[in-house]
Structure formats: structure tokens, C-alpha cells
């Protein structure tokens with residue numbers, strides 16, 4: 001017996017990352033040595049103080065009860081404190097909600113505000129959750145905003161048809177293009193959102209993974225952002241804690257409340273012991289600058305980035321050195337699926353740009369989430385394959 005899927009499920013495109021993971025697993029099961037540069041999951045461990053704190057907090061029986069849907073008050077206070085130190089932005093506890101990873105919040109925010117006829121501005125290419133988990137699963141309509149290389153992978157607000165648009169997603173430092181945005185652009189984005197009554201969902205998951213002294217801003221640093229914006233953060237990339245599922249959303253009180261209303265009907269807060277660990281992690285910041293663990297982590301990533309970009313250049317694929325994220329967005333000079341499939345056969349997994357949207361075609365995303373030796377080996381394999 002089979003049951004018919006809901007229409008919204010039928011509208012979902014295949015989740016490309018899951019498909020790639022499946023192929024990688026199959027190849028590994030066959031004993032094939034595949035170098036996976038496809039998924040944005042850091043290979044580096046969380047800092048030791050996180051592991052120690054986790055052990056301690058998990059050992060406390062009091063930390064195993066339900067948490068509040070909005071998160072523990074001390075966690076929300078720690079987030080507000082981190083915002084003050086890191087971005088000089090003032091927040092009160094009610095402007096913070098704990099998330100089971102930022103993906104969950106990005107998906108659930110649309111549930112609070114999107115009706116079936118509403119259009120949602122989604123960058124193209126983009127992290128697929130804005131279009132799929134968020135817009136389509138809430139019966140909204142995806143309105144793609146092209147991110148073109150000639151515009152620094154930023155949308156052209158003047159070219160956007162704003163009819164029926166209720167929400168917009170932006171993400172800098174950007175996945176998959178690794179582009180960054182400065183305050184001038186953020187001001188334009190806030191102005192555009194305010195002028196057109198649009199909820200601005202700003203995904204800042206990679207704000208801490210930056211190189212060459214670049215520090216990413218928060219949208220909430222911009223005057224007026226608190227009237228229209230909610231910003232999503234995650235400890236996944238910053239502290240190499242992808243599996244621990246902890247993030248947060250902050251910003252305009254009404255947007256945070258809407259998200260909390262949805263969450264209170266769907267889940268409870270993240271495990272209390274994980275929130276305690278997150279408090280410890282965020283308190284490693286003493287000011288705007290990255291704490292020691294993060295500086296070392298980013299130094300390792302930066303060396304890999306340099307190695308990868310230089311090696312790709314020698315093979316004939318010139319790419320810019322990204323100032324942030326752990327991705328290189330490479331023009332593959334052709335069909336991205338064909339390129340990625342050929343590389344899979346050569347023993348290297350990269351993500352075809354098409355998986356991030358139509359405007360991703362012609363590019364592949366290469367994640368430097370493997371040690372240097374593996375990156376060198378991967379580049380040798382790419383060189384031999386092409």
C-alpha cells in the first residue's frame with residue numbers, strides 16, 4: 001500500500017546533498033577511496049574545552065529535562081552578551097530564540113509569516129533550505145534573485161519585482177559562492193526591505209569563518225535593521241559542532257516571537273546541556289576579535305584555501321581566494337553535473353552548482369573540509385581527470 005504525498009512534498013526538488021551523500025556512501029562501501037569535498041561539514045574537531053564542558057553538563061541530571069521553546073534564559077542572555085561584544089549590537093532576551101541548528105529556524109520562520117500566495121525572494125544560487133524547507137514547505141512561491149558574478153554575487157534590488165513579496169533571504173558570507181557583503185550593501189538591503197514591507201531573514205552562519213583579517217558584519221549593525229530583520233547564527237561552523245544542533249535567531253521582537261510561536265507547537269528547546277556548552281563557547285569571546293581557538297582553526301582553513309586555489313589555478317581553473325566560508329566557487333567551464341560526475345569517477349566529490357539553483361550552473365562548489373594532504377591528492381586527481 002502506498003499513500004499519496006502532499007502537494008507541497010511533490011513540489012520539492014530532490015535534495016542534491018542527500019543524493020551525493022548516498023553516492024559517496026555507496027562508493028565507500030565498495031572500498032573506493034573517495035575524497036569528499038562536497039558537504040559543508042568541517043573535519044576539524046570542536047575545541048577541547050567544549051568537549052570537557054559537554055561531559056560535565058551532560059553528567060548533571062538536572063540538564064536532562066525539557067527546555068523552553070525559546071531556549072534557556074541564561075543561553076539567551078549569553079547570546080545577547082555575545083552580540084554586544086562581537087557586533088556592538090544591543091539585544092534583550094526577548095529578541096533571542098534558541099534553535100536546533102539554524103537550518104530549523106530558517107525553515108520555521110516562513111511557517112510563522114508566509115501564506116500560500118506570498119512570494120519569497122530567494123537568492124539563486126543559494127543554500128537550498130530557503131527555497132525548499134522554508135518557502136515550498138509553507139506553500140509560498142519562490143521568487144529567485146539572481147546572484148551574478150559581475151555583481152559580486154549580490155542581488156540587484158532595483159531589478160526585483162516586489163509584488164506580493166513578504167520575505168527575503170540573504171546570506172553573507174555566502175554559501176555557495178563564498179562572496180562577502182560590506183555595510184554599504186547591508187544598508188541597501190535594509191532600505192529595500194523597509195521600503196517594500198519585506199521581512200529580511202539574514203543568514204550569518206559563516207560570520208566567524210573568515211580569513212586575512214576580514215571580519216563579517218551583522219545586519220543588525222545597520223540603522224533600522226531592527227524594524228525588519230531577523231538574523232540566524234549557528235555554532236555548527238564556528239565551533240565545529242555541526243552534530244550538536246545548536247544555533248539561534250535574533251532581531252526584531254515580533255519576528256523572534258513568531259518563530260517561537262511556531263516552535264512551541266513543534267519542538268522544545270535544544271538539550272539544556274548543549275545550551276550550557278554554547279554559553280561556554282560564546283563566552284570564549286572577550287571582544288570583537290575571534291578567540292584563540294577560532295584564530296587557529298581559521299589559520300588551518302586559510303592554509304588549505306591557499307593551497308587549493310593555487311593548485312586549481314595551475315590546472316587551469318582560476319578562482320578568487322574567498323575571504324570567508326570554507327568553500328571555493330569554481331567556474332567549471334561547462335555542465336556542472338557532468339563535471340562533478342566525471343570527478344566522482346576520478347575519486348573526488350564536489351557539489352555541482354546546479355544543486356544550488358539554475359544560476360549555479362557552470363560552477364562547482366569545492367569545500368576545503370579535508371586535511372592538506374587530501375586536498376593535494378584531490379587536485380592531482382582533478383588534474384588527471386581533465
Ligand SMILES: Cc1ncc(COP(=O)(O)O)c(C=O)c1O
Pocket residue numbers: 040100101102103104127171174175203205233234235236242246247
Ligand atoms: C548558509 C547556511 N546556513 C545555514 C546552515 C545550517 O547550519 P546549521 O543548521 O548546522 O546551523 C548551513 C549549513 O550548511 C549553511 O550553509
